[in-house]
Amino acid sequence: MESKPIRLTRPLVIAAITVALILGLLVGGALDIGKRLFGGPDPETVATSALQSMRAQNRLVPFVARYVSVVSSRQERLGGLVSSERTLVLPGDVRYELDLAKLDADDVRWDSATNTLTVTLPEIEIAGPEVDLAAAREYGEGGVLSAVTNTDQALDRNNRNRAVADLRKQAGSAVPMRLAREAGRQAVERSFVLPLQAAGFDNARVVARYPTEGSPVTEPLDHSRSYNDVLDEARQ
Template sequence: MDDAAPSRLNRPLALAAIAIALILGLFVGGALDIGKRLFGGPDPETVASSALQSMRAQNRLVPFVARYVSVVSSRRERFGGLVSAERTLILPGDVRYELDLAKLGPDDVAWNATSNTLSVTLPEIEIAGPEVDLTAAREYGEAGVLSAVTDADQALDRNNRARAVADLRKQAGAAVPMRLAREAGRQAVERSFVLPLQAAGFEKAKVVARYRTEGSAVTEPLDHSRAYNDVLDEAATRR
């Protein structure tokens, strides 16, 4: 009888302790939720805004780089073709495809809570370069009479170099490399936004980036190339 009495007394105490623990749990959980509301817990807009500022601080993103090779020839004739000179130039060069992240503003980033999707509007890809590789350049020509008595070779070389730089730019702006560069830029920006969103706990968040000119008639790349003399002078200083 003495052992049963304490057992009957402990049961109400245990139930009371459980009830108190549940009440405390609800109270603490509610307090945490209220604290999150009051003190601004992480939300998608805040995370996206922080990611945007971080990207703008990078200034320029280079998602794609390609090397092209131009082969051009020039010919000069005198006296109806009796004397002539011909020169051929093989000139490689690197071209960078850049995104000016400083052009991204708050209006270019929008969060859709219904679909958990962050939409980003990108500036157009810009072409920078070419950076010609004079150490790998090759020049060939015929040693004719015109070359011996005039400066035909030097004139032909200058003409070839100007044409080669222009040809490198034309290759860089072709449809295939531009498509690859745009896709690389899109993927890089989407990763830059989705990673901090997922780290903040928004695992289902999606990021969809598109270019401002996408779907419009204006799809030409912005050309920030310099004059061919500047390109060649810079290449010469690196030799």
């Protein structure tokens, strides 16, 4: 026996829509009640998760710079009658790092009154200089003193030590340190604000500060290696 198609009249359609709306309201209300009873994601939880993720990264390199040092050494004997001079042009790369493993829960504070997350950062550390041996250039004046003594070798060693010290000095000067600190601050702020926004806290602010914030001079931590160490490693 062939069945006839069921036709929904207008009153039935209206009734079906009404029932669907009522069910939607009931489900939505239940979810809202459940969120209030059991709690949704709070900013402290989101910040703690972001902190753990950052600590797992260990070290952050927000800024890298390249410097070139040009130094000369001269040695004279016999009242300047004989002399030797050597010049070294030495480029080197320096990394500015943040040790994220030093961050702990006490360094991350949430202010619910202002919707602001304050993060106290570890100080910027300098790693390097990593000297570019292929690009290094040494020049010298030939003379009697160079021919009869090992003066050139002594001058080269002196130039290398002075050049590495000069690269470190350049890396720790005010301008690159300010750029590195700002780059580190912005990177950490983004790492916290993005998960907060993803969790629905669109008005959340993240303010990262260094423990020495406001001091006139900030001395970077020096993790650099000597020129001779790098040279020995390259030879090996």
